[in-house]
Structures are given as structure tokens and as C-alpha cells.
Amino acid sequence: MLVGIILRRITATVLYHRSTSAINTKVETNNGKVTLYGKASNAAEKDLAAKLANDVNGVKGVENRMTIE
Known part of the structure; x- marks a missing residue:
């Protein structure tokens, strides 16, 4: 899958x-x-962002470097 498509999704x-x-x-x-x-x-938002990204078709893994403020 094209990188641009994954990024947009x-x-x-x-x-x-x-x-x-x-x-x-x-x-x-x-x-x-x-x-x-x-x-x-908060941690829940951070975790949800990673889960949403991981659920996108074509994603093989997610490294979550987001910070919590």
C-alpha cells in the first residue's frame, strides 16, 4: 500500500x-x-490514537511517541 494512502487514512x-x-x-x-x-x-487519548492508527489497513505496527500534557 502506498505510504501517502496510509498517512491520509x-x-x-x-x-x-x-x-x-x-x-x-x-x-x-x-x-x-x-x-x-x-x-x-491523557493516557487514554494517547492509547486510543495508537489503536486507531494500528487498525488502519496496511499498518504493520505502531510506535507511539506522543507525550501527555
Whole structure:
């Protein structure tokens, strides 16, 4: 799957989910492995962002480097 498609799907999924829409997230991907950067309000938001990213078709794994503020 093309990198751009994966990036767009993850960004849209996180942006439009009601519990993560306010998170400022940066997404990088390399061969299906995704790294998330950004700031979450709490651990639940951080974990949900990773779960949403991992559920996107074509994602082989997620490294969550988001911080909690």
C-alpha cells in the first residue's frame, strides 16, 4: 500500500474520532510501520490514537511517541 494512502487514512481516522479530534498528531510511516508524535491530554487519548492508527489497513505496527500534557 502506498505510504501517502496510509498517512491520509491515519490522519483522517484520528482527526475525525470524537475522542481524539483535538490531538495535534504528526504521523510518519516506513514500510507499514507507523510512528506517532504529538501531545495528548491523557493516557487514554494517547492509547486510543495508537489503536486507531494500528487498525488502519496496511499498518504493520505502531510506535507511539506522543507525550501527555
